[in-house]
Amino acid sequence: MSLHAPKLAPRDCGDCQIRHRAVCARCDGDELARLEEMKYYRSFQAGQNIVWSADRMDFVGSVVSGIATLTQTMEDGRRQMVGMLLPSDFVGRPGRAIAPYDVTAVTDLVMCCFRRKPFEEMMATTPHVAQRLLEMTLDELDAAREWMLLLGRKTAREKIASFLTILARRETGLKAKTPKGQISFDLPLTREEMADYLGLTLETVSRQMSALKRDGVLELEEKRRITVPNYDRLAEETGDDADGGMLA
Amino acid sequence: MSLHAPKLAPRDCGDCQIRHRAVCARCDGDELARLEEMKYYRSFQAGQNIVWSADRMDFVGSVVSGIATLTQTMEDGRRQMVGMLLPSDFVGRPGRAIAPYDVTAVTDLVMCCFRRKPFEEMMATTPHVAQRLLEMTLDELDAAREWMLLLGRKTAREKIASFLTILARRETGLKAKTPKGQISFDLPLTREEMADYLGLTLETVSRQMSALKRDGVLELEEKRRITVPNYDRLAEETGDDADGGMLA
DNA sequence: CGTCTTCCTTGATCCGGATCAAATGAAAGG
DNA sequence: CCTTTCATTTGATCCGGATCAAGGAAGACG
Structure with a gap:
């Protein structure tokens, strides 16, 4: 809430x-x-x-x-x-x-x-x-x-990306819709907690995080500390439409 | 609501x-x-x-x-x-x-x-x-x-059973927790709409309905008209704990 | 009546994510 | 220093549900 x-x-x-x-x-x-x-x-x-x-x-x-x-x-x-x-x-x-x-x-x-x-x-x-x-x-x-849309219809990769955009938005001022450029933040949850959030297993979470890193969507310097070099690039991975997706 | x-x-x-x-x-x-x-x-x-x-x-x-x-x-x-x-x-x-x-x-x-x-x-x-x-x-x-629990963690069979228990409960007086014995009701949704509800495809919905029918959990006399011979038997299939599951 | 159209069922195959298993790394404590 | 523990990563394999495809049943309508 x-x-x-x-x-x-x-x-x-x-x-x-x-x-x-x-x-x-x-x-x-x-x-x-x-x-x-x-x-x-x-x-x-x-x-x-x-x-x-x-x-x-x-x-x-x-x-x-x-x-x-x-x-x-x-x-x-x-x-x-x-x-x-x-x-x-x-x-x-x-x-x-x-x-x-x-x-x-x-x-x-x-x-x-x-x-x-x-x-x-x-x-x-x-x-x-x-x-x-x-x-x-x-x-x-x-x-x-x-x-519910995320749990019912999104792929593992889209789920991870969606979760990260939520954290990124919370990071850059409450509810700012489209943070710009580079953002860094801590992951408050373990891989297992993320999995419980996303309806996945912890292994799948880990694999998809690695895949997003490999593809240059994010950098993982410390496992629990993330840098997103380009927010828009991350947002493209969520499956939501371009204008914000999570807006109310 | x-x-x-x-x-x-x-x-x-x-x-x-x-x-x-x-x-x-x-x-x-x-x-x-x-x-x-x-x-x-x-x-x-x-x-x-x-x-x-x-x-x-x-x-x-x-x-x-x-x-x-x-x-x-x-x-x-x-x-x-x-x-x-x-x-x-x-x-x-x-x-x-x-x-x-x-x-x-x-x-x-x-x-x-x-x-x-x-x-x-x-x-x-x-x-x-x-x-x-x-x-x-x-x-x-x-x-x-x-x-969200249903979408994230339940199997297709559990999803179908959960959906049917909800309809069955609505049928037998609002929110009665454990209807007893035999219940019949119409399915208000097409297979595709059920699939959209449950995060499945319409084929999977159809197959699981057939499987539940084969296993004697329900009878399908008219495709859109269902009889559940034993509510408790259906409830066992939902994955929820015995005392009602969907209670608030 | 036959032909659409819509909804549903069933079969065959594929694939994304689960499961099982092992290894790595970092922090904590002796 | 070594051992233990816990979070994480990565690999190998499996399986449930998606996808692709075909066919059936019941209206609607000419």
Whole structure:
């Protein structure tokens, strides 16, 4: 669930601006103050599970730093990642007590949380917050549907390229549609996590990364550090049409 | 986007109860009346396109009868269905003018519509409606994520079985989790449309349907009319765990 | 009636990605 | 330094589903 550029500049509200922008870009001072009182922080270590599927989830919140993933697992162990949460992304389901998937910290992670009940009560009395959450949920739904196209119809090479363009876009300012020229960034996920995201095996991920490197689409100086010499060249590999593809 | 059982009994409001339950299960009389004034109907023929991807979409609404689909298409023609709308499902994206996918009537279809602008204005002043829409969007998101698991990790046979359990559940009362015994229903989609839904080819869909028939999981008396002699036997084929799988 | 057309089934073959297996490299710890 | 561990790469082989191709069944319509 990613953050749209707020319509209004975020107000200064202590050390947790990210969270306020995420859930309350258009709130007035009172609402900000009420949110401020309710918040608390939780830290997680890399690899630590935050919520298990089918468990109660008694909080909502935003990622302050680090990366979390949402995954679904079948009885026999097949896994599919269904969401990746980067800083400023929102976690949680107002009105829903039970988590339908595992939430896991893949790096060290700090979240800014609100207990679910009082948050919901506040939501009921401040229409802006409900509307903001609806917007964010619609964004997530768009992203999920784009991902369904990727999972159902793209080749392994296109999947990898699509994934990298998403990271590249997150890197160069939130949601900039067409970054230009050379971009470097770290891969936040292991090959296996990428495979779970893309509906592939880790071997196929590794092979396709090597192939893209061989073809000059990217450089891999450190296995987890990538340089894309030419964003447009990478974008051609995604199978999306030229004008951006992942746009909402 | 499917309809939760309303918390309150729907009020009698003319010939369009479905729509009111969908967007306004908890509205009071005034709000119902305002919705009533705004509504209008649109009919579409089987196969007719309702909205093209990237077009403006100036209405929201509910399906009254018939079936519509949401699909994304790649430049080279690869298609992935990303949603299937049955009666009472909601269509449209409050706050979003541009449709990110094609909306198509796959059968003759009647929709109950509201112009987007006034609907949004009403939403801003009636918190119940925004909250109801948030709930519905969260349901859709859950369904999309379940679908991502299907697309990314299930075998062709599991995909077909999963699809049929969804239809079977819709058939036996909305969202009943485990229908019992024998169920018969019509297949609303062609083999090709099923393939687009499941990330397969139409040949594979046909072959797997034949295989399930050969194995006694289902009977196909008329190609588009299915009988499942034992729901649990079908559910075993989905790969989901025994307690329902598709539950939210 | 015969001929389209559309939808579906079935067969033969191919290929992309999965699976099985081994080796490399880097970091951590004794 | 050596050993262990974990992430990654690469090779060899296999197989599920795609692709190519042909034929059948049911309307629609002259």
